[in-house]
Amino acid sequence: MSNWADLTNGKRIKYLRGSDLTQQGLAEAAGVSLALVQKAEQDRGELSVGSLLRLAGALKTDVAVILGQQAPRRGMSQDTRAALRRLSDAVHESALGDWSGMGEPSTLAELSAAQERVCATYWRGEFGEMSELVAKVLLEGSARYEQAAGYERERISSILALTYQTASSAAVQLGQRDLALSALTSAHHLAKDSGDAVLPALLDSTLSWIHLRSAKVPRAVAVAERAASRIEPAFSKAPHPQLLAYGRLMIAAAVASSRRGDPVSADDYLSQAHAASARIGHDVTSHGTHFGPTVTNTESVGIAVALGNHGRALKLASCTELPRSMPKLARNRYKLDVAMAQCEAKLYDQAADTLIEVGRDAPEWVKHHALPGVIGKRLAKVSTARVRNISALIGVPLLT
Incomplete structure (x- = not known):
């Protein structure tokens, strides 16, 4: 070949x-x-x-x-392949109880801190460091979980479930659907012992995303809608974590609806997400998940692009400010949507500049997404030389 x-x-x-x-x-x-x-x-x-x-x-x-x-x-690069192998080994070995030869596992406080670093490295797109931390948390946490009871067991089950969820999200980014589902299955089992009603809902948000990436759009909508109905909040008194989970599920349903060309459902789900973010009033992070006005605004842009309403997407983008605290992966995923809208509006120079920004900011992550190739094809109609230059700058083949 x-x-x-x-x-x-x-x-x-x-x-x-x-x-x-x-x-x-x-x-x-x-x-x-x-x-x-x-x-x-x-x-x-x-x-x-x-x-x-x-x-x-x-x-x-x-x-x-x-x-x-x-x-x-x-x-993928050799470093990313190595990270993926570590991720796969950690997910499967911990689930199978294979932690022989390991010394005294970390304390609950140490495991909690490591899990927070897992989320932070994921959102920065640093999959190499993330995979090492995932291995530590899953293997040592699973060993301690077997001996724990009461509050400690609940806390460790939550830490492990969130780490499996992050591993699942990374696997989806890298195109490894089976690994993503395997990690999420382990997360769901552990979530039952956590005593946290929000956690299963957030896991279903990830499952909806996996179905969407697998082109199972109706299932993506159904999973998000079903999970949201279980935790639908009373907006006047619901705590932030519940509003966050509900809003995230509504966004998942809205995105999936937009992918099947259903603007009515997409708008309905999106309005619920906006209501949840308005009730919170500011961007928040809980369970390693980000939600708030910034998230609903940036996702609205992507939904408008998917529905072919590029003028609306650009209008929304012009009113959207990205805070410095916005995670790198979320920021760049949003910018790809903006670049697509710019391209469709024949703002080719702007689209090219936006694509270059993304490629330079997240060079390894951008290789695993479809939109750069789609945008490159549109830009090539105007100037193949420009597209070749962009390919060289960001290290992604845009012309075939």
Whole structure:
């Protein structure tokens, strides 16, 4: 096979489909027309983000693989592969009770501090350091959990569940769906012992995201909606953690609804998220999750982009200020949405500058997302030379 990045999208789709799956079979599995599959493999026309998600789901791969940003199973740096291996070992070995040869595990206070660092490194996109911390918390925490009782057992179960959740989120970012589901399964089991009603709801928010990335959009909506109904707050007296979890679930449902082209449902869910953030009144962090006015505003931009309302997206973006405290990954994911809206509005220079900002700020993280490739294709219609320059600057192949 030629260098994966040198192939066209159509050739990559055809290669991933293989000889065992016909074009008709791929169309049926993805829920798209046969004509769309034929045009895609012949590189005629451009695929929407929604079509890319459906094809990636049917081909059991990540959108980044179809776009050539990531080769099948080996499109990441050596450091990221090593981090992913540590992450996988930690998730599976801790779940299987394999912590033989380990010395005295860390104290409850030490484990709690390490778990907070796990969240911080994840949101900075530092997956190498994060994977080392995850291994420490999961292995040592699991060993202590087996001996703990009462309050200590509840606290450790919460620490472990949150760490598994972060590991799951990192696995999703890196295109490892099975690992993400495995980690989240362990998190759900532990959450039952935590005595924390908010924690299972936040885990379901992550599950909704996994389903969305797997092109299972109806399931993504259903999971978020069902979890939200279980913790729906009385807005006049609900504590911040409950409002945060409910708002996050409403955003998950809104995003998924936008991906299936349902603006009515998306707006309805989004209005509930805005109500929750307004009740809190400011950005907050709980259980390693961020929520508040900034989150609802930035997610509103992404939802408008997904619904094709690029003018509205840019208007919302012009009224959105990003606080310095906004996590790096959240900030850059938002900027990709802005770049997409700029591109569709034919603000090509602005879109290029925004894409460069993202690539320079989060060079490894950006390789695992579909939007840079989509934006690159749009920009190439104006200037392939400019796109080649951007590819060189951010280290992501944008032209195939």
